[in-house]
Amino acid sequence: xxxxxxxxxxxxxxxxxxxxxxxxxxxxxxxxxxxxxxxxxxxxxxxxxxxxxxxxxxxxxxxxxxxxxxxxxxxxxxxxxxxxxxxxxxxxxxxxxxxxxxxxxxxxxxxxxxxxxxxxxxxxxxxxxxxxxxxxxxxxxxxxxxxxxxxxxxxxxxxxxxxxxxxxxxxxxxxxxxxxxxxxxxxxxxxxxxxxxxxxxxxxxxxxxxxxxxxxxxxxxxxxxxxxxxxxxxxxxxxxxxxxxxxxxxxxxxxxxxxxxxxxxxxxxxxxxxxxxxxxxxxxxxxxxxxxxxxxxxxxxxxxxxxxxxxxxxxxxxxxxxxxxxxxxxxxx
Amino acid sequence: xxxxxxxxxxxxxxxxxxxxxxxxxxxxxxxxxxxxxxxxxxxxxxxxxxxxxxxxxxxxxxxxxxxxxxxxxxxxxxxxxxxxxxxxxxxxxxxxxxxxxxxxxxxxxxxxxxxxxxxxxxxxxxxxxxxxxxxxxxxxxxxxxxxxxxxxxxxxxxxxxxxxxxxxxxxxxxxxxxxxxxxxxxxxxxxxxxxxxxxxxxxxxxxxxxxxxxxxxxxxxxxxxxxxxxxxxxxxxxxxxxxxxxxxxxxxxxxxxxxxxxxxxxxxxxxxxxxxxxxxxxxxxxxxxxxxxxxxxxxxxxxxxxxxxxxxxxxxxxxxxxxxxxxxxxxxx
DNA sequence: TCTATTGGTTGGAGCGCTCCAATGCTGTAG
DNA sequence: CTACAGCATTGGAGCGCTCCAACCAATAGA
Numbered sequence: 001x002x003x004x005x006x007x008x009x010x011x012x013x014x015x016x017x018x019x020x021x022x023x024x025x026x027x028x029x030x031x032x033x034x035x036x037x038x039x040x041x042x043x044x045x046x047x048x049x050x051x052x053x054x055x056x057x058x059x060x061x062x063x064x065x066x067x068x069x070x071x072x073x074x075x076x077x078x079x080x081x082x083x084x085x086x087x088x089x090x091x092x093x094x095x096x097x098x099x100x101x102x103x104x105x106x107x108x109x110x111x112x113x114x115x116x117x118x119x120x121x122x123x124x125x126x127x128x129x130x131x132x133x134x135x136x137x138x139x140x141x142x143x144x145x146x147x148x149x150x151x152x153x154x155x156x157x158x159x160x161x162x163x164x165x166x167x168x169x170x171x172x173x174x175x176x177x178x179x180x181x182x183x184x185x186x187x188x189x190x191x192x193x194x195x196x197x198x199x200x201x202x203x204x205x206x207x208x209x210x211x212x213x214x215x216x217x218x219x220x221x222x223x224x225x226x227x228x229x230x231x232x233x234x235x236x237x238x239x240x241x242x243x244x245x246x247x248x249x250x251x252x253x254x255x256x257x258x259x260x261x262x263x264x265x266x267x268x269x270x271x272x273x274x275x276x277x278x279x280x281x282x283x284x285x286x287x288x289x290x291x292x293x294x295x296x297x298x299x300x301x302x303x304x305x306x307x308x309x310x311x312x313x314x315x316x317x318x319x320x321x322x323x324x325x326x327x328x329x330x331x332x333x
Numbered sequence: 334x335x336x337x338x339x340x341x342x343x344x345x346x347x348x349x350x351x352x353x354x355x356x357x358x359x360x361x362x363x364x365x366x367x368x369x370x371x372x373x374x375x376x377x378x379x380x381x382x383x384x385x386x387x388x389x390x391x392x393x394x395x396x397x398x399x400x401x402x403x404x405x406x407x408x409x410x411x412x413x414x415x416x417x418x419x420x421x422x423x424x425x426x427x428x429x430x431x432x433x434x435x436x437x438x439x440x441x442x443x444x445x446x447x448x449x450x451x452x453x454x455x456x457x458x459x460x461x462x463x464x465x466x467x468x469x470x471x472x473x474x475x476x477x478x479x480x481x482x483x484x485x486x487x488x489x490x491x492x493x494x495x496x497x498x499x500x501x502x503x504x505x506x507x508x509x510x511x512x513x514x515x516x517x518x519x520x521x522x523x524x525x526x527x528x529x530x531x532x533x534x535x536x537x538x539x540x541x542x543x544x545x546x547x548x549x550x551x552x553x554x555x556x557x558x559x560x561x562x563x564x565x566x567x568x569x570x571x572x573x574x575x576x577x578x579x580x581x582x583x584x585x586x587x588x589x590x591x592x593x594x595x596x597x598x599x600x601x602x603x604x605x606x607x608x609x610x611x612x613x614x615x616x617x618x619x620x621x622x623x624x625x626x627x628x629x630x631x632x633x634x635x636x637x638x639x640x641x642x643x644x645x646x647x648x649x650x651x652x653x654x655x656x657x658x659x660x661x662x663x664x665x666x
Numbered sequence: 667t668c669t670a671t672t673g674g675t676t677g678g679a680g681c682g683c684t685c686c687a688a689t690g691c692t693g694t695a696g
Numbered sequence: 697c698t699a700c701a702g703c704a705t706t707g708g709a710g711c712g713c714t715c716c717a718a719c720c721a722a723t724a725g726a
Binding site for chain 2: 682
């Protein structure tokens with residue numbers, strides 16, 4: 001169970017501890033002969049450097065902390081994937097913590113991440129108060145993902161939800177729709193911009209917006225449609241707050257006897273793997289999730305390396321993915 | 334950017350560094366008066382202990398390493414969720430790394446995890462050779478998830494894939510099906526046990542097994558069904574290797590004019606969130622993913638605490654979730 | 667009165683490493 | 697033959713903490 005230390009390697013190779021340290025860090029000022037001897041000794045002992053001791057002694061860190069508000073959510077999983085790819089590539093490790101969407105739990109998660117003195121911190125859709133964030137930002141570089149904030153000195157990476165919703169409206173209008181309803185995401189993280197984008201795009205086309213309260217789940221999407229149906233006010237097109245909601249809406253529409261997209265067109269948001277299933281084949285708005293993660297990692301690493309001190313605010317352009325749930329109104333199924 | 338140390342807190346509170354250490358670790362042998370003074374000083378300075386220095390000095394760690402072969406996969410996300418819940422509850426942190434299903438990358442991920450000298454390591458469906466695992470197992474407790482292995486001294490947590498496939502067969506047989514095809518998962522991680530379970534359950538009922546090569550994707554499921562259709566050998570029931578495959582199969586069946594479950598019943602495997610969507614409503618086999626994660630964390634922590642030295646091999650019982658894609662053969666849609 | 671005992675407190679060594687100033691060792695110039 | 701580079705190498709201090717033996721009252725027992 002006991003692992004060899006630098007001292008052990010030094011002894012075995014017949015050199016000093018400092019020399020071993022130089023070899024381990026790939027310093028050029030070591031003679032080839034000694035280097036080989038050290039590497040051999042390390043190999044024989046099964047030695048690998050102790051990252052924490054290294055970090056303590058050098059007062060630097062190669063760890064990036066990641067606070068994921070909800071690992072369950074596929075969106076974050078893909079963002080983390082992007083973060084991970086860049087981090088690993090640049091020689092950084094990820095240490096991940098989840099907040100469970102509760103400010104108190106998230107607060108603790110944040111503290112425990114900070115106790116590792118990471119080089120930087122990525123907060124994915126955090127719910128902690130701004131004060132806690134700006135507090136932490138005094139100590140280390142921070143990048144905020146999927147939460148816009150004016151905390152000074154903090155980088156942000158966001159998808160432009162307004163633009164995305166606008167794309168959906170434009171698409172439907174170009175197909176000939178005029179009666180387009182938005183199923184709102186309520187408390188969901190990006191629902192505000194999406195709603196605003198919908199409303200302003202409708203206004204742009206001279207159409208009257210209709211926003212129906214809903215949530216980011218398929219059950220909520222179905223419920224919203226059922227209410228519309230009961231009220232006798234089913235539109236020719238629906239823009240859901242996300243893909244799950246859209247799938248629920250489709251299912252309720254079909255149960256009520258409407259054909260999709262024959263009678264009603266439906267657009268989702270997020271382009272989750274769900275939307276791509278041929279059984280679903282949902283027209284939806286794609287957020288470049290992986291790229292969001294990559295940009296976040298890059299922003300962090302730039303700061304860590306001192307290559308940049310000005311905050312950067314990435315606003316990524318979503319794109320529309322047209323599949324089989326949208327068509328001209330009254331068209332063939 | 335510079336954070337206060339224990340020394341600073343001690344000075345401010347007018348006590349020794351050792352006393353601050355005791356307070357921080359919640360030792361009972363500190364007078365209330367001093368404790369309060371220390372806590373106040375810490376608060377005022379914004380001090381929080383340095384986890385790495387602590388770990389170095391105490392030669393213990395509160396970090397559990399997690400190697401996820403593929404974060405993208407919702408299955409692992411949920412397992413990590415379970416791990417996370419237990420770990421946090423027991424005062425451990427998770428440090429996560431991904432291997433990307435490549436032995437070389439995974440090997441590096443493993444090394445970098447080990448360089449943090451974590452208290453234990455959870456490997457989720459690793460692809461590295463057994464030798465590497467048993468090597469690491471000499472240094473720290475390891476739990477293997479979704480990969481059965483006879484490495485001595487290593488704990489494992491697995492779902493009983495054979496039993497799960499058997500449940501699906503039993504269910505279909507009890508509905509009256511006799512012509513049941515299995516769409517095999519090929520290289521997929523648990524496809525072997527699932528296939529074996531299918532074959533032996535069929536044998537048990539005196540039925541002839543039919544295994545069709547496929548994969549863990551919806552496109553592959555659709556392709557397999559199309560082949561069956563072209564060969565004119567569409568069965569009355571299909572057991573897919575996983576939910577994605579099942580959804581693909583359903584979509585291809587419907588396109589070919591078969592009703593599900595009227596003409597053909599379909600069973601998935603995994604009970605992903607996809608299966609629960611009302612639009613899909615797939616009968617499937619549930620693996621207790623969250624519990625798999627919890628058990629893995631518990632196994633690790635028991636070892637870390639020295640509460641157990643014998644390896645434990647959890648084999649979890651899957652359960653059948655009956656929804657709307659299975660019915661008696663030839664029954665109403 | 668003197669010695670145990672107890673509970674609170676402290677200084678110092680040391681965890682495995684990095685970093686820096688200092689050392690020894692060539693080789694070349696003066 | 698001394699001086700001085702230039703280079704490879706080294707000892708030691710120190711990162712922020714824990715742990716241990718020692719210490720210091722204050723109280724209890726003999």
